[in-house]
Amino acid sequence: MMTQGPNSAVATHHSPLRGIFSVLRTHTCGELTIENVGQTATLCGWVDTIRDFGGVTFIDLRDRYGRTQVVFNPDSNAQVLAEAGKLKNEYVIKIIGTVRPRPDGQTNKKLATGEIEFVVTDLEILNECKTPPFVPGQKEVPGEDLRLKHRYLDLRREKMLQTLQLRSRIIKTMRDYCADKNFIDIETPILGRSTPEGARDYLVPSRVFKGKFYALPQSPQIYKQIMMIAGYDRYIQVARCFRDEDLRADRQPEFTQLDLEMSFVDSDDVIGMIDGMMQRLAKDLLGLDLQLPLPRLTYDEAMTRFGHDAPDLRFGMEIVDCTDLASTCGFGVFKSTADAGKFVRGVNAKGAAPKYSRKRIDELTNMVKDDFGAKGLAWFRCEEDGSLFSPIAKFFSEDELAELKSRFDAQPGDLLLMIADTWEISCKGLYSIRKRMGVELELFDPKAMHFSWIVEFPMFEKGDDSQQWSAMHHPFTAPRDQDLAKLDGDAGKTRAKAYDLVINGYEAGGGTIRIHDSSIQQKVFGLLGLDEESAQERFGFLLDALKYGAPPHGGIALGIDRVVMLFAGLDNIRDCIAFPKTQKAYDMLTEAPNVVETLQLDDLGIGISEDAKIAETTVED
RNA sequence: GGCGCUGUAGCUCAAUUGGUUAGAGUCCCGGACUGUCGAUCCGGAGGUUGCGGGUUCGAGUCCCGUCAGCGUCGCCA
Numbered sequence: 001m002m003t004q005g006p007n008s009a010v011a012t013h014h015s016p017l018r019g020i021f022s023v024l025r026t027h028t029c030g031e032l033t034i035e036n037v038g039q040t041a042t043l044c045g046w047v048d049t050i051r052d053f054g055g056v057t058f059i060d061l062r063d064r065y066g067r068t069q070v071v072f073n074p075d076s077n078a079q080v081l082a083e084a085g086k087l088k089n090e091y092v093i094k095i096i097g098t099v100r101p102r103p104d105g106q107t108n109k110k111l112a113t114g115e116i117e118f119v120v121t122d123l124e125i126l127n128e129c130k131t132p133p134f135v136p137g138q139k140e141v142p143g144e145d146l147r148l149k150h151r152y153l154d155l156r157r158e159k160m161l162q163t164l165q166l167r168s169r170i171i172k173t174m175r176d177y178c179a180d181k182n183f184i185d186i187e188t189p190i191l192g193r194s195t196p197e198g199a200r201d202y203l204v205p206s207r208v209f210k211g212k213f214y215a216l217p218q219s220p221q222i223y224k225q226i227m228m229i230a231g232y233d234r235y236i237q238v239a240r241c242f243r244d245e246d247l248r249a250d251r252q253p254e255f256t257q258l259d260l261e262m263s264f265v266d267s268d269d270v271i272g273m274i275d276g277m278m279q280r281l282a283k284d285l286l287g288l289d290l291q292l293p294l295p296r297l298t299y300d301e302a303m304t305r306f307g308h309d310a311p312d313l314r315f316g317m318e319i320v321d322c323t324d325l326a327s328t329c330g331f332g333v334f335k336s337t338a339d340a341g342k343f344v345r346g347v348n349a350k351g352a353a354p355k356y357s358r359k360r361i362d363e364l365t366n367m368v369k370d371d372f373g374a375k376g377l378a379w380f381r382c383e384e385d386g387s388l389f390s391p392i393a394k395f396f397s398e399d400e401l402a403e404l405k406s407r408f409d410a411q412p413g414d415l416l417l418m419i420a421d422t423w424e425i426s427c428k429g430l431y432s433i434r435k436r437m438g439v440e441l442e443l444f445d446p447k448a449m450h451f452s453w454i455v456e457f458p459m460f461e462k463g464d465d466s467q468q469w470s471a472m473h474h475p476f477t478a479p480r481d482q483d484l485a486k487l488d489g490d491a492g493k494t495r496a497k498a499y500d501l502v503i504n505g506y507e508a509g510g511g512t513i514r515i516h517d518s519s520i521q522q523k524v525f526g527l528l529g530l531d532e533e534s535a536q537e538r539f540g541f542l543l544d545a546l547k548y549g550a551p552p553h554g555g556i557a558l559g560i561d562r563v564v565m566l567f568a569g570l571d572n573i574r575d576c577i578a579f580p581k582t583q584k585a586y587d588m589l590t591e592a593p594n595v596v597e598t599l600q601l602d603d604l605g606i607g608i609s610e611d612a613k614i615a616e617t618t619v620e621d
Numbered sequence: 622g623g624c625g626c627u628g629u630a631g632c633u634c635a636a637u638u639g640g641u642u643a644g645a646g647u648c649c650c651g652g653a654c655u656g657u658c659g660a661u662c663c664g665g666a667g668g669u670u671g672c673g674g675g676u677u678c679g680a681g682u683c684c685c686g687u688c689a690g691c692g693u694c695g696c697c698a
Binding site for chain 1: 622623625632647649659695697698
């Protein structure tokens with residue numbers, strides 16, 4: 001530590017600078033308080049705001065730790081005051097001075113350092129700053145493209161700093177929790193092998209093996225299973241994953257997950273382990289006490305009640321089925337839908353009637369039509385006298401209307417919205433209506449946090465255009481013990497040892513118990529249309545490994561970016577990532593992806609097709 | 622790939638049914654000021670309304686195309 005020099009105050013073990021010898025500064029900008037009055041210190045930081053009175057100048061000096069008011073005045077040093085006139089926004093400076101209390105009545109309660117000010121005796125400009133396109137302290141948040149292009153400025157904003165600090169603490173807490181439980185942190189390869197299942201891979205060409213490619217991992221799935229076979233019975237990794245699919249507000253092409261695998265466990269063990277982790281995270285980072293175990297909902301229940309496998313459980317507005325009523329009513333659309341074995345279901349938007357004009361209902365109608373292919377959206381408004389008003393009310397008898405009212409628990413002011421269609425379309429349409437109206441009607445406290453598990457997912461699903469089963473999670477997912485018999489002939493009803501962690505309507509993580517029995521694995525491959533040869537071709541290395549003493553094992557992956565987003569109360573994942581990409585997976589800061597030298601391509605034996613060259617030229621124009 | 626929203630000064634936004642010289646705040650430049658903390662006051666600069674085409678006597682505003690950012694559907698084992 002410093003024992004010499006012009007500073008009477010030196011970094012203590014409480015200081016953010018503890019243990020780091022610094023010749024440039026003795027304290028951070030968030031550190032000096034009334035305790036330090038009279039001491040000499042050296043600060044470094046960025047010029048945040050300048051208040052120049054001609055005779056005296058105030059500057060807020062900013063760094064990661066906070067802000068300190070710095071005073072330049074002629075009493076202390078007239079020459080330095082003149083120098084201070086050259087300062088502009090975001091200059092980087094080093095100042096030496098003394099700490100003194102602020103005059104009576106002039107403390108700033110908004111600052112941790114607000115009781116003192118720093119009187120400068122010496123100023124050194126370490127670096128100037130061009131006039132920035134925006135300043136970190138400005139009230140309005142600049143457009144996102146500008147923020148991404150000048151990310152080094154954007155990251156200086158308080159909100160970004162807070163979010164990334166929260167992210168760091170979340171990851172540390174996750175790691176500490178796992179370390180306490182004897183997990184071992186293992187890094188798995190980034191350059192791996194493409195396994196053409198699931199998402200599109202990002203490919204990396206090989207120079208040595210011309211014409212062959214590595215793939216960036218979509219998840220370390222196979223490696224972590226192999227670690228279990230190797231006997232490392234509790235593994236974690238903060239793993240970067242890559243998926244070349246289109247982006248969303250909650251989806252980036254590269255993202256980070258807490259990847260975790262355990263041996264000699266069943267679903268409840270993994271769920272219980274994560275329950276404890278969430279309890280600790282909620283307590284340590286949000287001050288919330290979570291009751292354990294976290295609530296669990298089966299997949300079927302979630303779809304029936306909310307139309308989605310990651311429902312937002314911060315509010316009700318559950319789906320009501322009235323297919324039976326529809327089959328007897330006089331409304332042709334409803335009746336024919338019910339007769340065709342499809343569904344008539346709806347939701348009650350409590351108190352929405354006065355707020356939802358015909359125009360806004362039309363917007364909802366267009367949404368379910370355009371996005372999900374629903375044929376329409378029926379609605380009933382519950383009037384002051386308790387009667388149901390609707391353009392289609394005339395097709396219903398008094399009794400039928402009364403039954404509708406009772407089934408939806410309709411009170412005056414409520415708006416009932418119904419979709420008559422396939423199970424899938426009614427789920428999607430009503431889910432999106434519920435999600436949207438939940439926000440618009442403020443049906444929940446935006447600060448509330450709701451954690452839950454969705455369990456017992458189907459093993460298989462069928463694609464739109466094929467009768468072939470595909471794995472809902474991945475082909476190594478184990479069926480529930482009591483469903484093993486269903487693999488023969490009743491595969492659609494097989495439920496998996498799969499579990500998703502849902503926070504506020506977002507899938508925050510998902511995992512499964514894996515198959516460790518090769519006869520079951522063969523059966524599952526068979527149902528997925530994979531013969532032994534092609535299974536061997538794709539996953540041979542894993543199938544081989546499973547034959548050398550694989551213990552029962554399973555795990556989970558938590559989307560760290562999403563967890564940060566939810567804990568920070570944000571609605572977009574880019575604000576939780578230091579250097580995110582745009583919706584087109586473009587990095588505006590570094591301008592990646594970009595062209596490479598022809599020589600590099602030659603080295604790899606790669607040529608660019610004429611079509612791609614034409615497309616590229618068009619983009620540049 | 623589809624649908625939708627947005628694009629106006631460095632930044633954040635405004636501009637009536639298509640109608641005079643496209644405005645405000647902020648930032649920037651110059652000046653004043655010894656207690657501010659979103660300092661204040663005075664003066665000034667700053668625009669090919671994303672780009673290209675069209676309709677019109679006249680387009681920031683309407684139409685077509687295109688580019689970019691965002692949202693969403695498909696997609697994401």
